[in-house]
Amino acid sequence: MTSATQNRIDEDVWIPTCCGQCYCMCGIKVRRQNGVVTEVSGNPDAPSGRGHTCVKALASPHLLYDPYRVNYPLKRTNPEKGLGVDPKFVRISWEEALDTIVQKLEECREKDPRGAYFQATTTQASEIRFGVIGFMKGFGTPNYWVSGGGLHCGNGAHFMNGIMHAAWSIIPDFAHCNYALNFGCSKGHGAGHVAVQNATQAADARARGFKNIVFDPFQSAQASKGHEWVPIRVGTDGALALGLINSLLNEHGIYDAEYLMYKTNAPYLIRPSDGRYMRDKETNKPLVWDLIDNGPKVHNDPSVTRVEYEDVAHEVALLGSYSVDGVECRPAFDLLKEHVKKYTPAYVEQVTWVPAATVSRIAKEFGEAAEIGSTVTIQTSKGPKKIPKRPVATHFFRGTQGHVNSGWTCLSVDLVNHMVGAADTWGGAFGLGAAVGSGYEGTGKPYQIPYPCPDGLMVAKTWVYDHVPYPMRVPKPPTRLDLHDMFPTSIYNAFTITSPRWMELLERFKIPYKPDVMINFGSNSVMTMGNAEAVTENFLKQFNFIFSFQLYITEFEEAVADIVLPDACFLERYTPAVSFPSTFSHPQGEDDWGWSIRQPVVEPLYERRDFNVVMLDICKRLGILGKYYKGLNDSIGIRYGGDMDEKYKLVEDGSVEHSWEDVCDRMLKDRFGEEHGLEHVRQKGVFTWPKKKEDVYWKWFNPVRVPVYFEYFIDSGEQIAKLWDEFGGQDFFDLDWSRFKALADWHPCPTHTETNSEYDMHAFYWRAVMHTNSMTQQNPYLDEVSQEDPHVYGVQMHKDTAAEKGIGDGDHVWLENPEGHRVKGWVALTDGIEPHHLAIAAVAGHWGNYMPIAKGKGTFFNDLVEMDLPHTDPLTFNQDICVRVKIYKAD
């Protein structure tokens, strides 16, 4: 500041809190001068960020004071709903808004409380674990989704990563990894969970010589920083991963036998008759073949168990055929090894467009760089211990998993790690966020140590949802509007609720209620899901009443909201847990644990109110406060590593009214002790405690195994299929249950099987560092840097392909999919893209009238995304987000 500025500033403070512009929720410090938020920087005290933050957080001041923010409750006066309809909002008082809302909810409860449907945004991932989950439990509805979040980016990834690493995603141990295979993900290069911390770690890794091999259809940030860019056809990563596994196992003979024997179900004997485990008659436990004693043993018999690396045990068979009770069984690994043979380098080249020689070479390099057999010694809380050193990793995320082969692709990519033992050990692939922890010494919370199920496979102790990814839920007759209780391998789905036959479907599946009230928190599902028309007409319009907590009037509110509530943004509220659940987005590696919170930097401006404060108010008016508190209490255990002590629990009989601050305070005290409540943690914005080394490299300190053979999918599939057929679901959707099998395969998307040569381009979207979901284009700072960038608002296209089509740099074009939906954009020519591909950034292309800075910027890719069954993964119900299009000039 100049001295002139300094003289007129009376107040100049920095408040530690957390950013809320994406789900990484980095620790930040926000400067307030004379009551005005003027600057943002990182918070060096917070392990999430360690003093750094990204371009979005830095641009926050505009978000707080944007004149287009919703500042007062609004009511729709035009009863007509739909895209392009003028809602004719008028301002109303909070009293009127809440009266209406409570009345509608009471009516809904009268009919059936399950008619209430919560739609939320992934950006406010921490808030929703309170206001949304608590309400759902308290009010009594199971219906919930995060629109695009999850369906574009999570069903496959989180499910498989949860099974294999007890975490939301995977990431290399950047501190020690030497060679990584990056399947098109931006982790460490601007996006993905723990984005900023990973960027720092990745940069440090690069500086010391770390090699990142990047498979990507275009020259993304990660590809441009990588050691090698291998262009790949979009959506074929699964085939490449299986090809690498085949090369490793069958071509080069490289795999980590020790790891497979003791840390996976690779040695479990499989019956040929039905592909199930061969189980011991007495204990019913899966059997392995002891090579020393030359006979079958139960999987966790001490003679064949190694928990820690220095434990000694008999070797068990990974290959061959063994007779148990007259049945010729083979270890699962033997089946896997044979199964992947069809993924020859030549076949992989045909599918992925990656040269066969490259597949073979990279598999070899990866296998050798894994240094199988080598060890390091780490200092654990119980003294020095040896653990395997495996400085290689594969990693992936949204782009890889957003396809019809989502679940199996995610598994295949991660499986490469497990073949060489590079999982949750030194240098290898870690779960991200950091998943395993023994808790703060003073309280033992959050306690997050996974444990084995009776079959020996890993059960996560902490998870972001009530139900951990494994063991599988038993499919039940559905009670949810998306029939989701039937589908244990999925988190949400879209093909049911956006189907034009949705109501019929509900009748058939004997759902006794209809969609009634939708509560939206921060999501713009008109833009973030798929084809806007389909989402609006088939899904959103079925609701009788929709109210929305939002920062702006987005296309969602314009189209369908009855009431809009002015939401307080992240600078205007408390949140008691931001970096936890750690499985979601806490930094991995040896740095401390950090439980960060949010606190208001300014009191909510105008008539904005914090979502969680309003939910408490609504529950009070509905007379369900006690139930709501119980819902909150109940949701803490699984998510935050341990149930609340009686002393700190919210009073469930409703006799006490807890303020939101009180809720925050109790939670913190429960986790960290009486002296570490809200007042204490507010000082630095974060509570830290040291991470034990054995919690970082936890694999060889825990008895759990992970599957390389998904035996239990077979059961699940049969159960779902049976239930599905009972209801006659085939009349609606011809689901392919064959994906519920034990071994991974690659299956093509409609993009790969399109026969109409007119639609010759493969279009997909990518994450630009300055954008999150659909909100950030309204921030004029972020809009300005987007325009500075040559690619962010354009459709990237290869120079030669464009020349062939007579398209020039900057030309306006239409992209049209085979279903006839089309979107407009302008072309940014480049050499850095596979010539058959088109790359579009972010959820852009806004058309709403109330976000004029965002309007018209970029391309609305999601309109090309069809949400029908052919574009859905039959295993995890993930969306397919690659599209075949034709591209032509717009006049």
Added chain:
Amino acid sequence: MTASQLEATAKSLRETTMPRWGMVIDLKRCYGCYACVMACKVANHTPPGVFWSRILKGEAGSFPNTVRQALPVLCMHCDEPSCMEVCPTGATQQTDEGIVIVEQDKCMGCKYCIMACPYGARYSVEKWESYFPEGLPLSPYEEFAKQAWEEKSGCGVATKCDFCRDRIAEGREPACVEACPADARIFGDLSDPNSEVSILIKRHRGEVLHPELGNKPKVYYLAPR
């Protein structure tokens, strides 16, 4: 460098010699995330179109051997600044510590310095503009930003990066250096052979942009390696 290390270095050097401030930008670390651009913009409250710290993106090669690289650019605080040479009023000067500054109340806004800078680091704003559409009242942040801009830099004059002089005086690092998630920007004393910047330049053969022009820039780049 941590803030306290910087402060200690600055202090000890003032007792003996004057530091000669410079910067190193490691292009291997940088992945073009625009955090530096934004940190600078907010710390200095620059209006639309003004980027004291900027990122350019370049592409080389042809498919499949393409490479992309981001290049952060800013005022190079040259030892022989061509902007200072052409300034008719003496508004552009160089401090003893090597920082090139503009004294607002001497500048007549001829913009000759903008023509003289081969790195495009200088800007002039005729009239302060809001980031939001015309006709809306200014938000409290923009009120603050407008006033801070007029106090520090001003309209109708040349403006540019000043290595965050005010922050350096407080013992902090420039905003862009602090913000960079990849730790790709390093700030320090070029006249001290043991400073991090000097060591990096030597070890990785740091180079400047357009050395043939003779400006002797003090921002060094480490090529992606």
Added chain:
Amino acid sequence: MDPKVDGQIQTEWGWLVAIYLFLGGVGGGAYTIAAINGFMGEGLALSTRVGLWIGFPALLIGSLFLLADLGSPARAILAGMKPGSSWIARGFWIITVFMILALLHLALYLYTDIGGAVLAVIAGAGIVFAVLTMAYTGILLGASKGIPFWRTGVVPVVFVVSAVVTGHFTIMLGMTLFGEAAAMGSSLRTMALEAAVLVALEVLVIAFFLQAAFKLPDQRESAERILRRRSFVVGYFILGLAVPLVLMLVVYGSLAQDGAAISLPLVAVGALLGLVGGLILRQSVLVCGALPTLNIAGFQFRRVARPKQRKPSMGMLPPQ
């Protein structure tokens, strides 16, 4: 296609500076010709008078345009502070002295009978400073390290030649407007020939300038740009050089016989086009000036060219 904003092109110096440079050239050129003609005798009295009448006012008006371009004109008085290194500072002094000399010369010539040595000294000094003024407009650009196109060594020569040409045309134009047709015949004929020769010289110089610019990539880009500008090709090459050249030769030819009537409109049109061409030349050179690409590690970095985004429209605010 949306109009693009090419980030490499400088956007600060535009019409105001072009007019200032143009008038500086016109004033310097007209005065020089007038002062030289003044030495040559009575037969050129008209052109001398017209030229002197142009010198000072052109610079005065030009300076007003310069002031209008300044961001903080109130501080313009500081402009002369660094003549040691800044060409604008030197220009401040050169132009100030020139304006004084030109005004003095005009006043002496019109309102006194002072002549001889005194006038000669003033005229001599005036010529020196007039030439410096003309050269200064080109050297000023040439010292701009940020714009390689302007540093193509021959820019000052281009500007001096153009200044003389435009000065010459201004005098001719002034003569047609303020002189008597009958009395001007022979002097206009001579001037037409001189104009043709000067324009031909300018053609050579500009051709040399542009071909020299094609040698280096950063300069070539500007040269290609300027040749793509319709206003430059049509307004300068064709209407500003070729047509006046032809017209001047026609005028010269048509006055071959004694007593032939002079076509004043033809002269005026030729001169006017030549003037407009001179202005377009300067404006084009300015707006095609591009920053050098920044090169490192085998990459070339350019500022982005993107569709020009207007200021966002108001859209709709939520009900307040």
